[in-house]
Amino acid sequence: MNPDIVKERQNASFDVQKLTYILDGGPEKTKRRREISLVLNDPDFDEEDPNFLSRSERYEQAVRKSAQMILKLREYGISDPAEINCYKSVVRGNFHESLGLHYVMFLPTLYSQCDQEQSKKWLPLATSFEVLGTYAQTELGHTHLRGLETTATFDPTTQEFVLNSPTVTSIKWWPGAGKTSNHAVVLAQLYTRGKCHGLHAFIVQLRHMDTHEPLPILVGDIGPKFGFSEVDNGFLKLDHVRIPRENMLMKHVEPDGRYVKPASAKLTYGTMVFIRSLLVGLSALVMAKSCTIAIRYSAVRHQSEIRSEPEPQILDYQTQQYKLFPLLATAYAFSFVGQYMTETYYRISGDINQGDLSELPELHAVSAGLKAFTTWTTNTGIEVCRMSCGGHGYSRSSALPDLYAEFTPTCTYEGENTVMMLQTAYLVKSYRQAKAGEQLRGIMSYLNDMEQRHVRAHPASARPALVDINDLSDLVESYKLRAALVESAAKSIQQELQKRRSHEDAWNNSAIDLVKASDAHCHYMVVKLFTDKLSEIGDPDINLVLTTLAQLYALHGIALNSGDFLQAGLLTVPQMQQIPVRIKELLCLIRPNAVALVDAFDFPDKVLSSVLGRYDGNVYENLFEWARRSPLNATEVHESFHKYLK
Numbered sequence: 001m002n003p004d005i006v007k008e009r010q011n012a013s014f015d016v017q018k019l020t021y022i023l024d025g026g027p028e029k030t031k032r033r034r035e036i037s038l039v040l041n042d043p044d045f046d047e048e049d050p051n052f053l054s055r056s057e058r059y060e061q062a063v064r065k066s067a068q069m070i071l072k073l074r075e076y077g078i079s080d081p082a083e084i085n086c087y088k089s090v091v092r093g094n095f096h097e098s099l100g101l102h103y104v105m106f107l108p109t110l111y112s113q114c115d116q117e118q119s120k121k122w123l124p125l126a127t128s129f130e131v132l133g134t135y136a137q138t139e140l141g142h143t144h145l146r147g148l149e150t151t152a153t154f155d156p157t158t159q160e161f162v163l164n165s166p167t168v169t170s171i172k173w174w175p176g177a178g179k180t181s182n183h184a185v186v187l188a189q190l191y192t193r194g195k196c197h198g199l200h201a202f203i204v205q206l207r208h209m210d211t212h213e214p215l216p217i218l219v220g221d222i223g224p225k226f227g228f229s230e231v232d233n234g235f236l237k238l239d240h241v242r243i244p245r246e247n248m249l250m251k252h253v254e255p256d257g258r259y260v261k262p263a264s265a266k267l268t269y270g271t272m273v274f275i276r277s278l279l280v281g282l283s284a285l286v287m288a289k290s291c292t293i294a295i296r297y298s299a300v301r302h303q304s305e306i307r308s309e310p311e312p313q314i315l316d317y318q319t320q321q322y323k324l325f326p327l328l329a330t331a332y333a334f335s336f337v338g339q340y341m342t343e344t345y346y347r348i349s350g351d352i353n354q355g356d357l358s359e360l361p362e363l364h365a366v367s368a369g370l371k372a373f374t375t376w377t378t379n380t381g382i383e384v385c386r387m388s389c390g391g392h393g394y395s396r397s398s399a400l401p402d403l404y405a406e407f408t409p410t411c412t413y414e415g416e417n418t419v420m421m422l423q424t425a426y427l428v429k430s431y432r433q434a435k436a437g438e439q440l441r442g443i444m445s446y447l448n449d450m451e452q453r454h455v456r457a458h459p460a461s462a463r464p465a466l467v468d469i470n471d472l473s474d475l476v477e478s479y480k481l482r483a484a485l486v487e488s489a490a491k492s493i494q495q496e497l498q499k500r501r502s503h504e505d506a507w508n509n510s511a512i513d514l515v516k517a518s519d520a521h522c523h524y525m526v527v528k529l530f531t532d533k534l535s536e537i538g539d540p541d542i543n544l545v546l547t548t549l550a551q552l553y554a555l556h557g558i559a560l561n562s563g564d565f566l567q568a569g570l571l572t573v574p575q576m577q578q579i580p581v582r583i584k585e586l587l588c589l590i591r592p593n594a595v596a597l598v599d600a601f602d603f604p605d606k607v608l609s610s611v612l613g614r615y616d617g618n619v620y621e622n623l624f625e626w627a628r629r630s631p632l633n634a635t636e637v638h639e640s641f642h643k644y645l646k
Ligand SMILES: CCCCCCCC/C=C\CCCCCCCCCCCC(=O)SCCNC(=O)CCNC(=O)[C@H](O)C(C)(C)COP(=O)(O)OP(=O)(O)OC[C@H]1O[C@@H](n2cnc3c(N)ncnc32)[C@H](O)[C@@H]1OP(=O)(O)O
Pocket: 085, 089, 100, 104, 135, 137, 138, 143, 144, 145, 146, 147, 176, 266, 269, 270, 272, 273, 275, 278, 279, 281, 282, 284, 285, 335, 338, 360, 361, 364, 413, 414, 415, 416, 419, 423, 425
């Protein structure tokens, strides 16, 4: 064990184990997660470091691993979805799996959209993996749902739908598992009795069940990408492919071609809401991994000098702490927000299953906004962690390049982030309702008293100083009032309308304000949820260290967005000047606990797969060992010498 890291752990002021329990949701859950993590010792999962393999080899290794996972899940009798998820995230490490789409999109779509008869037919096939599925929605030319071109036209004479990609732009593009799957949920515009009824979901068989040969359908892999090398993102061109009427999910077409309206057309989009909710938790997980690597490495790396003494640990540099500790605070904040998002998703989708759709718009708005907010922040955070590790952060042995490459598409897939932020229509609508005197409930209720508070541009000196910057509840209140930026967005729309612009143009001309408002709303939610969580934590040592992190998260966010807080007169200039001073004090308070705080995330070394982030801190000897395994070192003299240089 590296002596620096040993010393760091001795300095901790709290019980790391107890904090792990809080993150997991209780000691029982930690125990079970650790039991599941024992799978890492299973020799059937021994594998080559993917960084040393070609794309095809990586795909093959991933398929083998996916198949092994299925067998092992059966062998160990793991069937609870949360446990399956835990098991898989341990085995997957920092990479995706080729059967990922089957689990996260194909199966959930079947679960939520099959009627009884369809469930009877498809669920046994899909849960036994005879049917391997993907989710084919995006097209070469469009992602916007109303713009999708693939059609499904009902033919009452044969009781079939005819699926067609009429143009190049209508070819399905991106769905994972182009080579792996034999079925797809295809999203297509439904036509019956000559009328279009919008987007609906259909189950389409793509390949022969025994030979895996494609049916008369063009299907394949779209080629190498920035990351996602284990995943065969695919293309799919349907040329008048016929499927039985029963393959339409939720069965909205009667045998005579009559269309039966669903309770809400948006139920077809439910799987996206599910994944967006999951991505909030994934952001927390990846931010936590990145911080673990960068902070442990910063504790064992010595460089340069502060005083004329031996080289200090780089974690002692104030600038290093300023790079990493706000991200550490963010990892904790997002972990609690991830827990909230999961609970909210299951609560509201439970109500939806019971026929109560009243909270669907809020679930959509919150999951879209938090997905965008947390993935954007994490995406930037991983790169900060990588650069804070200097040159060694650039080596794939650090895992940080892979974490970035695998994570960055979360800002794009499942709804491009700007587009998701623009789903703030709900916020503006809520604002208008509140203004008209309606009492809002839930997370939007803060808009109820906006008219009284009138938060808008004010000379800061003209307002009383409302805020004690050391008081978290005051900071939450400030974020809440800043979230009233929605008022500016609503006003911008109003001004545009007064200029006789159409509603659509008024919206587009206010889009920057809308995204800002949405961002401010999400930021408020994160600060509030982090602060609320503190009241649940009884252990005084843990409460203290998490309060310090929550203060750092809140103040750092204000420092980064000082213009908003000053403009709205929420903080005075002298208060603003105190914030950097307080941030520096908080960095000093966090410093002795930094390693313990990342230890509490409890990532096994094999899951982190990072030489820099090793628990024992023995970085240098293992970096050397890793480099020696590079395929270029397989022979002392590379064949290119004989071919070209000699
Ligand atoms: C420590 C913590 C541990 C936690 C561990 C967590 C572990 C997690 C493990 C695994 C994680 C999963 C890993 C994932 C790997 C996944 C691999 C990749 C998957 C990628 C798959 C995809 O990308 S699939 C394709 C996705 N495509 C999109 O998202 C398209 C985006 N576009 C849209 O959604 C829509 O076009 C739009 C919303 C932008 C517009 O909708 P529409 O076209 O209908 O137009 P309107 O603007 O008119 O909207 C009408 C109306 O409907 C409302 N609305 C829209 N969408 C919804 C919805 N989904 N639900 C409810 N309501 C909706 C909209 O707000 C409008 O409302 P109005 O009231 O009429 O204004």
